[in-house]
Amino acid sequence: MMPPTPDNQPSMGSQGDGNDGSKADKRVSVMKSVNNKSMLLRTQTGDFDHNRWLFELKAKYGIGSAFWQDDDDQYGTNGGVTMSDFMDKPWKPLTRKTPIKSSILSPYRFLILVRLVIMFFFLGWRWRNLNPDAMWLWGISCVCESWFAFSWLLDNLPKLKPINRSTHLVTLHEKFEQVSPSNPTGQSDLSGVDLFVSTVDPDKEPPLVTANTILSIMVANYPVEKLSASISDYGGVILTFEAMAEAIRFAKDRRWIKREYDEFKVRINGLPETILKRCDIHNKREIVKEKALPKRRTAGRCHWIFKSIREKRPGFDHNKKAEAMNGMVRASIILSNGPFILNLDCDHYFYNSMAIKEGICFMMDRGGDRICYIQFQQLVGVIGTRCMFRRYAPYGFHPSRANEYTGVFGQNNSPADNIQTKPAPVDDEFQPLNVHPDLDVPKRFGESMLFTESIPVAEYQGRPLADHISVKNGRPPGALLTPRQPLDAPTVTEAVAVISCWYENTDWGGKIGWIYGSVTEDVVTGYRMHNGGWRSVYCVTKRDAFRGTAPINLTDRLHQVLRWATGSVDFFFSRNNPLFATRRLKFLQRIAYLNVGFYPFTSILLVIYCFLPALSLFSDQFIVQGLNIAFLMYLLVITLNFCCISILEVRWSGISLEEFWRNKQFWVIGGSSAHLVAVLQGLLKVFTGIEISFTLTSKSAGEDEDDVYAELYLVKWTSLFIVPLTIIIVTLLAIVIGVSRTIYSVIPQWTQLFGDLFFAFWVLCHMYRFVKGLMGRRVLGSEYNRKYTHERMTCYSSQLVHYIYKRRLSSH
Numbered sequence: 001m002m003p004p005t006p007d008n009q010p011s012m013g014s015q016g017d018g019n020d021g022s023k024a025d026k027r028v029s030v031m032k033s034v035n036n037k038s039m040l041l042r043t044q045t046g047d048f049d050h051n052r053w054l055f056e057l058k059a060k061y062g063i064g065s066a067f068w069q070d071d072d073d074q075y076g077t078n079g080g081v082t083m084s085d086f087m088d089k090p091w092k093p094l095t096r097k098t099p100i101k102s103s104i105l106s107p108y109r110f111l112i113l114v115r116l117v118i119m120f121f122f123l124g125w126r127w128r129n130l131n132p133d134a135m136w137l138w139g140i141s142c143v144c145e146s147w148f149a150f151s152w153l154l155d156n157l158p159k160l161k162p163i164n165r166s167t168h169l170v171t172l173h174e175k176f177e178q179v180s181p182s183n184p185t186g187q188s189d190l191s192g193v194d195l196f197v198s199t200v201d202p203d204k205e206p207p208l209v210t211a212n213t214i215l216s217i218m219v220a221n222y223p224v225e226k227l228s229a230s231i232s233d234y235g236g237v238i239l240t241f242e243a244m245a246e247a248i249r250f251a252k253d254r255r256w257i258k259r260e261y262d263e264f265k266v267r268i269n270g271l272p273e274t275i276l277k278r279c280d281i282h283n284k285r286e287i288v289k290e291k292a293l294p295k296r297r298t299a300g301r302c303h304w305i306f307k308s309i310r311e312k313r314p315g316f317d318h319n320k321k322a323e324a325m326n327g328m329v330r331a332s333i334i335l336s337n338g339p340f341i342l343n344l345d346c347d348h349y350f351y352n353s354m355a356i357k358e359g360i361c362f363m364m365d366r367g368g369d370r371i372c373y374i375q376f377q378q379l380v381g382v383i384g385t386r387c388m389f390r391r392y393a394p395y396g397f398h399p400s401r402a403n404e405y406t407g408v409f410g411q412n413n414s415p416a417d418n419i420q421t422k423p424a425p426v427d428d429e430f431q432p433l434n435v436h437p438d439l440d441v442p443k444r445f446g447e448s449m450l451f452t453e454s455i456p457v458a459e460y461q462g463r464p465l466a467d468h469i470s471v472k473n474g475r476p477p478g479a480l481l482t483p484r485q486p487l488d489a490p491t492v493t494e495a496v497a498v499i500s501c502w503y504e505n506t507d508w509g510g511k512i513g514w515i516y517g518s519v520t521e522d523v524v525t526g527y528r529m530h531n532g533g534w535r536s537v538y539c540v541t542k543r544d545a546f547r548g549t550a551p552i553n554l555t556d557r558l559h560q561v562l563r564w565a566t567g568s569v570d571f572f573f574s575r576n577n578p579l580f581a582t583r584r585l586k587f588l589q590r591i592a593y594l595n596v597g598f599y600p601f602t603s604i605l606l607v608i609y610c611f612l613p614a615l616s617l618f619s620d621q622f623i624v625q626g627l628n629i630a631f632l633m634y635l636l637v638i639t640l641n642f643c644c645i646s647i648l649e650v651r652w653s654g655i656s657l658e659e660f661w662r663n664k665q666f667w668v669i670g671g672s673s674a675h676l677v678a679v680l681q682g683l684l685k686v687f688t689g690i691e692i693s694f695t696l697t698s699k700s701a702g703e704d705e706d707d708v709y710a711e712l713y714l715v716k717w718t719s720l721f722i723v724p725l726t727i728i729i730v731t732l733l734a735i736v737i738g739v740s741r742t743i744y745s746v747i748p749q750w751t752q753l754f755g756d757l758f759f760a761f762w763v764l765c766h767m768y769r770f771v772k773g774l775m776g777r778r779v780l781g782s783e784y785n786r787k788y789t790h791e792r793m794t795c796y797s798s799q800l801v802h803y804i805y806k807r808r809l810s811s812h
């Protein structure tokens with residue numbers, strides 16, 4: 001249902017309902033004309049057409065009912081924040097910045113400053129005191145140390161100004177869900193939220209994991225008629241499709257939930273078997289058919305090509321998750337057009353039923369019109385999942401107002417000029433707040449009229465609530481009371497049509513939506529929005545908003561880090577390099593993004609530096625001429641300072657010392673392997689155009705604690721180990737030779753050669769056994785993918801499973 005007429009004068013209160021009908025009519029008529037044109041309805045080959053089937057059968061997608069978990073209680077106290085914290089403003093705020101205790105922040109800032117000063121003097125001392133005996137060692141080490149200092153600075157500057165925020169959910173309830181003059185029936189006035197879940201390869205992302213994520217959405221404490229969920233099955237795998245269908249069937253009945261869940265688990269885990277059997281029968285039949293009709297083969301092959309363009313296979317080169325996200329954005333424009341989008345990886349699930357409302361608090365509060373996304377806490381450190389976007393922002397529009405920061409440190413700020421070079425479309429009563437300079441509808445968004453019409457609607461419905469004069473760009477209370485209507489078949493058909501890869505020829509992925517060309521689409525997409533002047537919020541809730549899985553064994557983790565680092569290198573070499581950022585980017589943001597693009601390059605110097613101990617032992621020289629008192633004092637002071645900062649960080653973050661230490665270890669391991677490979681790959685791509693593909697991070701389907709940690713010490717051989725292993729071997733050899741030299745200085749010379757060789761042989765033998773042990777566990781590619789290829793081709797268009805929770809809230 002299209003929204004009531006937006007009224008740009010917040011003070012005029014609600015008059016929204018008048019144009020309802022006409023708007024809905026308009027939409028239906030647009031729908032008809034679009035459907036007639038829809039190229040997907042015409043099948044040239046006469047094969048089964050999934051879209052037509054959907055259309056003609058008026059098929060309904062799975063309908064679930066949500067189990068409502070009422071856990072408002074835990075929010076009574078709201079993390080030590082009391083009602084009075086929110087009362088000191090003339091308007092009733094929904095969110096609040098809470099200062100970080102200066103007893104934590106001040107010592108931290110002080111120690112960082114001390115470290116900066118020490119490093120400055122230390123490096124000065126290092127550069128002034130050469131080592132004439134070994135200038136090469138001295139020079140290399142000085143260059144490396146200076147670089148490390150620089151990268152440390154990039155890493156730490158953005159951490160100096162942390163902000164804590166809290167929300168007030170009671171106020172949200174009062175403003176949006178209670179009876180008032182503008183809301184006589186007390187229906188929900190909240191904006192719609194579309195949830196996206198992406199999965200691609202059921203081999204690495206067990207369908208049960210994805211199914212659980214889908215089911216977890218049911219705990220969300222948000223009006224059901226305002227929620228809409230989409231699953232993107234980027235692999236187009238029948239297994240995923242059927243597993244999701246199971247999940248939706250399961251969702252229907254909340255009684256017997258525990259017992260049913262066990263049966264459901266058995267059904268999903270049994271699916272691969274069933275499908276394989278069916279697949280074999282199908283394949284055999286196909287082969288028989290093909291033999292009988294040799295003439296049809298050409299047609300068959302053409303068809304295959306057509307399909308394979310859309311078809312996505314695991315590891316096949318394409319635009320990865322960004323493309324899946326854009327597909328869902330387009331489809332959801334037609335299906336629900338929720339002004340907010342929350343996306344989850346298939347292995348990240350709701351852990352807090354109030355999560356959506358927490359995010360909405362920020363979006364609906366004064367100043368919310370400038371926020372492009374709310375990132376919920378994510379300990380693994382990557383953004384891009386558990387993130388609530390304002391739909392309008394990734395479309396490439398500028399925020400309604402933004403600041404520009406000038407001066408070396410961006411210290412002067414002034415309001416940015418509104419970018420509105422093109423006249424806004426005439427006939428429309430909805431107008432985007434700010435028209436993008438190169439907005440060129442329809443080429444930009446593709447042909448569907450519904451798209452272009454949906455933009456101002458989403459923009460309007462996502463505006464903060466204008467219940468006080470100080471709220472800029474708001475919408476009046478009571479404007480969103482009418483719930484959306486259930487989907488009909490033509491709408492679903494149109495939605496299936498817009499996920500077509502045809503849209504990849506438009507600006508999707510270039511200027512609109514999730515940006516292509518990087519394996520870490522999240523960084524680029526976020527950067528582009530920040531660069532346009534949008535703001536974002538990192539939201540830490542008392543109870544984790546979401547939880548998810550992360551690789552725990554070294555190999556998987558290294559591959560994940562490799563992908564992130566590759567993304568960073570791509571980012572660095574792209575036109576999105578923050579060195580060319582606009583003035584709308586804040587100084588610290590600029591530094592943070594620079595760091596994102598820069599950190600993998602540190603690996604080159606890190607690897608060189610790791611070889612220095614061995615080189616020193618081999619050459620009997622050192623990076624300084626002698627161990628004089630100044631050098632030792634510097635080392636001592638730097639170490640002490642490091643310890644103090646570490647203690648603060650450990651206390652602040654609440655992790656254990658061991659975890660902290662592992663993190664530091666991993667920095668060296670990752671830095672000398674994955675980051676280095678990423679830099680090499682990045683350079684390869686820049687100079688030769690050869691690209692690597694998105695290797696999925698494996699997800700454990702483990703159900704109890706033991707299962708979950710079963711893989712902790714699993715080491716699968718990967719070529720990423722080569723560099724760190726070489727460092728270890730060379731260093732060990734150097735130590736052995738160093739030690740033997742000392743021994744030989746007291747025994748006859750002729751034994752020296754013999755002894756050296758013997759020790760070297762001994763060490764190499766052990767190394768060989770170690771490496772072989774690792775290789776023994778190598779995991780070979782699975783049969784599974786190959787067998788599935790056929791089914792995957794035939795079910796490509798069932799990629800979209802869309803369902804809505806129809807059950808309305810009976811009580812709240």
Ligand SMILES: O=c1ccn([C@@H]2O[C@H](COP(=O)(O)OP(=O)(O)O[C@H]3O[C@H](CO)[C@@H](O)[C@H](O)[C@H]3O)[C@@H](O)[C@H]2O)c(=O)[nH]1
Pocket residue numbers: 197198199200201205232234319320321322324344345346347382383384385519520521522560563564567694695696697698
């Ligand atoms: O071609 C692809 C590849 C991946 N995915 C999905 O993308 C998500 C993330 O993939 P995963 O292998 O779990 O990567 P991670 O490194 O764990 O993901 C982190 O890093 C990514 C950027 O590299 C972000 O996109 C993710 O949100 C963030 O959780 C999963 O749901 C996948 O199903 C697709 O839809 N299509």
Ligand SMILES: [Mn+2]
Pocket residue numbers: 345347549550697
């Ligand atoms: Mn993941």
